[in-house]
Structure formats: structure tokens, C-alpha cells
Amino acid sequence: MGVIQFKGVNKIFGPRETGFQALQDINMEIRDKEFVAIVGPSGCGKTTCLRMVAGFEPATDGVVTVDGTPIKRPGPDRAVVFQQFALFPWKSVYDNIDMGLRNLNVSRSERESRIADILNLMNLTQYAKHFPHQLSGGMQQRVAIARAYVLDPDVLLMDEPFGALDAQTRVVMQEELVRLARKNPRTVLFITHAVEEAVYLADRVAIMTRAPGRIKEVLDIASIRNAEDWDSHEKIEDVMDLESFVHLRTHIWRSLREEKAAQHA
Structure with a gap:
């Protein structure tokens, strides 16, 4: 809820x-x-x-x-997406999305499953190994939204x-x-x-x-x-x-x- x-x-x-x-x-x-x-x-x-x-x-x-x-x-039931993409420039798309799950101590197998699902949902699968500087502004914001959604927040x-x-x-x-x-x-x-x-x-x-x-x-x-x-x-x-x-x-x-x-x- x-x-x-x-x-x-x-x-x-x-x-x-x-x-x-x-x-x-x-x-x-x-x-x-x-x-x-x-x-x-x-x-x-x-x-x-x-x-x-x-x-x-x-x-x-x-x-x-x-x-x-x-x-x-703040809490894991609420995820925030800001105007500025706030991605880690030294991390790939996959690792940026993975950060929040790691902080929540989600198991590796569960992280892999959830990240695969959100990459597919957001049409990002082919960009999983890319770094933020290799993406357009729209693609970077798509990653930021994926990073929020993958946490499965209520809000x-x-x-x-x-x-x-x-x-x-x-x-x-x-x-x-x-x-x-x-x-x-x-x-x-x-x-x-x-x-x-x-x-x-x-x-x-x-x-x-x-x-x-x-x-x-x-x-x-x-x-x-x-x-x-x-x-x-x-x-x-x-x-x-x-x-x-x-x-x-x-x-x-x-x-x-x-x-x-x-x-x-």
C-alpha cells in the first residue's frame, strides 16, 4: 500500500x-x-x-x-527521482541500478532477476554495460527511473x-x-x-x-x-x-x- x-x-x-x-x-x-x-x-x-x-x-x-x-x-518504501540524473559516472548502467539493491542487502540472485526485469521493461537491456557519459539525457533519466523502480517502492x-x-x-x-x-x-x-x-x-x-x-x-x-x-x-x-x-x-x-x-x- x-x-x-x-x-x-x-x-x-x-x-x-x-x-x-x-x-x-x-x-x-x-x-x-x-x-x-x-x-x-x-x-x-x-x-x-x-x-x-x-x-x-x-x-x-x-x-x-x-x-x-x-x-x-527516508525509507525503502519511497524512492525519489530528481531533475538531475544523479548517476554515478564511474559505474555502468547495470551497476547504477544495482546500487540501491545492494544497500538493502538483497541477495545476488534476486538482484540479477530484478535488474534484468527492469532493464527489459525500460528498454535498457542493450545499454547495461554503458556508462552515463555514453548515454543521452533521456537515456540517463530512464536509468534513474529504473534505479528507483527496481527497489519496488510503494511510493x-x-x-x-x-x-x-x-x-x-x-x-x-x-x-x-x-x-x-x-x-x-x-x-x-x-x-x-x-x-x-x-x-x-x-x-x-x-x-x-x-x-x-x-x-x-x-x-x-x-x-x-x-x-x-x-x-x-x-x-x-x-x-x-x-x-x-x-x-x-x-x-x-x-x-x-x-x-x-x-x-x-
């Missing part, structure tokens, strides 16, 4: 009375194997939310839980994982992530600045206000996707042309524009 809950969460950096309040009264549940994207203005606390679930950052008030257990520290945390990629590679990786999520579903918390990416990937999209960040609105994308059978369209550009997609994208952009305007008022 991988149910994430934010209950009355506030985050203040620095002294309570004089510090910077990044988050205010965050209440949200992400259901097991649900893909939720968070969008919002720069500095609204999106990444801070993710870091709390990862166990990197404590809440000032309130509690963040996974399956009802308060998060105190996958993705902090703008495609932000450093060029536009064409980014689209390919979005399609790849959709394919992977269908074959091997996980609870996913996905942080992004790209509205189209959020609508295309997520079951629900949470829109945050300017700092101090609050949950302004949560949109149910999955019900619209299922009702209009977005999955029958093979390419992302075909989905983006749909009237329902355009409506959702426009709604989110307008909401973010309101926050941006208020931020500078």
Missing part, C-alpha cells in the same frame, strides 16, 4: 515567529497507486511537499504519513524529472512513463512546472497558491480521461488536441496566472 496523507501541514523555514512560511494548512490524500501531479507558482512549496514525503524535511506543524505511519526519515516521488530534457526527449519520456505506470503501477507524487505534462500524466492535478503554499484546487483528470478514452490515442500530441485536454490546460493556466498576478500585486 502507498497511501500518502498531509494533515494540517505547515512549514516554516527559520524561527517560527520570523521565518519564511513555505506551506500553510496542507490537507491532501493521495490514494494507493494514484498518480498525482502538483503545479503552482515558483516558490509555492511544491518541492517542499515532496521532500516531506521523502523524509528529507520535517513539518513545522501537522503530520505527513504513508499508510498511516508518520514519516520521520515514487518525482521532482521535475524531465525538466532538464529538450522538448522532443521530454515528450518521449512522458509517453514512456505512462507506459511504465500502466505496466507497473505505483503511488506517484510528481512535481512539475509544465501544465501540459501534469494533465497528460496525472490522475489528479493539485494546484497550489503562491507562498505560503496552500492547496487551491484539485482536478480529477482520470474520470475525464476514462470517459473520453484518452488512452486510445497513441501519441501525446493527439491527446493534447482533444477539447477536454485543452479545457483542463486552460483552466490550470488561468488559475496559475491569477496566483502570479497576486504575487506581484
Whole structure:
């Protein structure tokens, strides 16, 4: 199970009375194997939310839980994929993916089986002996995602994982992530600045206000996707042309524009 809950969460950096309040009264549940994207203005606390679930950052008030257990520290039930690929340049693709399993003391035979499966799933088998510098940015991020998935986490945390990629590679990786999520579903918390990416990937999209960040609105994308059978369209550009997609994208952009305007008022 991988149910994430934010209950009355506030985050203040620095002294309570004089510090910077990044988050205010965050209440949200992400259901097991649900893909939720968070969008919002720069500095609204999106990444801070993710870091709390990862166990990197404590809440000032309130509690963040996974399956009802308060998060105190990082754990193997949660894997993180960052914008920067964070691969070990001196290790091969295989050994990069193997690192986390070794740290968990997984047996050699089990490691070999799981790595073979994830290499095949991510279309990386032929690159197993390559080093990061021999791969494109998209391929390196594919390795980073494989390294997270091979740990078999309940929760996958993705902090703008495609932000450093060029536009064409980014689209390919979005399609790849959709394919992977269908074959091997996980609870996913996905942080992004790209509205189209959020609508295309997520079951629900949470829109945050300017700092101090609050949950302004949560949109149910999955019900619209299922009702209009977005999955029958093979390419992302075909989905983006749909009237329902355009409506959702426009709604989110307008909401973010309101926050941006208020931020500078």
C-alpha cells in the first residue's frame, strides 16, 4: 500500500515567529497507486511537499504519513527521482541500478532477476554495460527511473524529472512513463512546472497558491480521461488536441496566472 496523507501541514523555514512560511494548512490524500501531479507558482512549496514525503524535511506543524505511519526519515518504501540524473559516472548502467539493491542487502540472485526485469521493461537491456557519459539525457533519466523502480517502492516521488530534457526527449519520456505506470503501477507524487505534462500524466492535478503554499484546487483528470478514452490515442500530441485536454490546460493556466498576478500585486 502507498497511501500518502498531509494533515494540517505547515512549514516554516527559520524561527517560527520570523521565518519564511513555505506551506500553510496542507490537507491532501493521495490514494494507493494514484498518480498525482502538483503545479503552482515558483516558490509555492511544491518541492517542499515532496521532500516531506521523502523524509528529507520535517513539518513545522501537522503530520505527513504513508499508510498511516508518520514519516520521520527516508525509507525503502519511497524512492525519489530528481531533475538531475544523479548517476554515478564511474559505474555502468547495470551497476547504477544495482546500487540501491545492494544497500538493502538483497541477495545476488534476486538482484540479477530484478535488474534484468527492469532493464527489459525500460528498454535498457542493450545499454547495461554503458556508462552515463555514453548515454543521452533521456537515456540517463530512464536509468534513474529504473534505479528507483527496481527497489519496488510503494511510493515514487518525482521532482521535475524531465525538466532538464529538450522538448522532443521530454515528450518521449512522458509517453514512456505512462507506459511504465500502466505496466507497473505505483503511488506517484510528481512535481512539475509544465501544465501540459501534469494533465497528460496525472490522475489528479493539485494546484497550489503562491507562498505560503496552500492547496487551491484539485482536478480529477482520470474520470475525464476514462470517459473520453484518452488512452486510445497513441501519441501525446493527439491527446493534447482533444477539447477536454485543452479545457483542463486552460483552466490550470488561468488559475496559475491569477496566483502570479497576486504575487506581484
